[in-house]
Amino acid sequence: EPEVTQTPSHQVTQMGQEVILRCVPISNHLYFYWYRQILGQKVEFLVSFYNNEISEKSEIFDDQFSVERPDGSNFTLKIRSTKLEDSAMYFCASRTGLAGGGGEQFFGPGTRLTVL
């Protein structure tokens, strides 16, 4: 059964460095998402992406964040200058293009980002 994959599983970086988190969504899916989960807290929506552009973003997704679909398979989240508070688990998700909002989203295993 196809799955969303994410690399790396764990990323450690110094404060102020740029990081790129990578995701490969399920191949026939059209909607892509990033969520994050700070340790001990709830899963928070960051951004959704459809038709090669951001369709919605939360207040967390500020100018330090960007997303890209550089080719037909990868979906990346870039944090330009990491802060300590960016330490979290980052989940990628994707879903099909079936009509209606909120259809099932399929999640990746997550990337744990640790900012030192």
Next chain:
Amino acid sequence: AQRVTQPEKLLSVFKGAPVELKCNYSYSGSPELFWYVQYSRQRLQLLLRHISRESIKGFTADLNKGETSFHLKKPFAQEEDSAMYYCAPPRGQNFVFGPGTRLSVLP
């Protein structure tokens, strides 16, 4: 604004006991609600959605519009049900996840 609350952070029950994980929502329009589950060291996965009215792994959830609730229930909990459970109403194309309830089923 859509809001979802899960009042219990942690719920412990003994194996074989009934379990109810509470979820309340505030919503405008007709809600469509999902439950997602995250087992230890696994990814978030869909458990069930109210629109399909199906029972997955013995769990059911009924949408109660009068009480604005979508509680998740199982008559006899199993140890393998221990996990984090998230109530998730969609908002447009996205999900607004509740804070989650950690279910611990004791032997």
